[in-house]
Amino acid sequence: xxDNDELATxxxxxxxxxxxxxxNELHNLDAEDESLAKWKASLGLTADTVAAAVDPNDKRTVIxxxxxxxxxxxxxxxxxxxxxxALEALKGTPFIVKEGSVYEMRIKFRVQxxxxxxxxxxxxxxxxxxxxxxxxxxxxxxxxxxxxxxKRLGKEEAxxxxxxxxxxVAMSRFTDDDKTxxxxxxxxxxxxxxxx
Numbered sequence: 727x728x729d730n731d732e733l734a735t736x737x738x739x740x741x742x743x744x745x746x747x748x749x750n751e752l753h754n755l756d757a758e759d760e761s762l763a764k765w766k767a768s769l770g771l772t773a774d775t776v777a778a779a780v781d782p783n784d785k786r787t788v789i790x791x792x793x794x795x796x797x798x799x800x801x802x803x804x805x806x807x808x809x810x811x812a813l814e815a816l817k818g819t820p821f822i823v824k825e826g827s828v829y830e831m832r833i834k835f836r837v838q839x840x841x842x843x844x845x846x847x848x849x850x851x852x853x854x855x856x857x858x859x860x861x862x863x864x865x866x867x868x869x870x871x872x873x874x875x876x877k878r879l880g881k882e883e884a885x886x887x888x889x890x891x892x893x894x895v896a897m898s899r900f901t902d903d904d905k906t907x908x909x910x911x912x913x914x915x916x917x918x919x920x921x922x
Contacts, residue, residue: 732850732857733899733910781838788842788908790900791874792834795821800921802832813911820893820914824921826886831879835900837868844903847879851896851915858894884917891917 793816794804803821805812823829833847844867851859863879884890894915900908 733848787839789836790909794832797829816913820916822916823884825917827884830881833877834874836874838870841869842902843867846901849896849898851894853894
């Protein structure tokens with residue numbers, strides 16, 4: 727990751743990522759420690775989780791399955807990222823957002839193979855090559871399981887006025903405390919006076 731990486735996430739000063747342990751090691755770690763047992767249970771780390779493989783042919787640990795744009799008073803715009811060509815389509819087919827409307831992004835994802843610590847979502851939005859916004863959101867830590875997780879990002883209000891209307895380009899990244907980039911993609915937004 728370059729020093730001028732616009733999508734780099736902030737980190738707490740002095741924070742060090744702990745030594746990586748296998749799911750088996752974590753499951754058996756301090757079995758008599760009640761608070762640690764509660765933490766492991768909150769992440770879904772059970773004997774069944776350790777033994778189960780979600781998809782042994784897929785080496786990814788975080789699999790982003792779906793992105794959705796929820797807008798008050800309108801049907802959700804949902805993109806299934808498991809379909810071939812979905813990321814390329816995001817780049818070429820802008821999300822239309824009515825100026826001044828309140829919207830929220832929803833993410834559906836799975837975790838497999840290990841615990842993901844400090845999963846983060848970050849995006850920058852540019853207009854005509856100039857950065858106009860950067861959003862960084864901590865999604866949390868997650869243990870592996872077959873069922874997907876669902877997470878909503880904070881609500882935002884689209885800018886309004888004649889100057890705000892137009893086309894924007896967003897670049898997004900999912901990363902974690904280990905600085906592993908799980909997914910990075912570009913997408914487009916059109917702010918319009920109306921939904922059409």
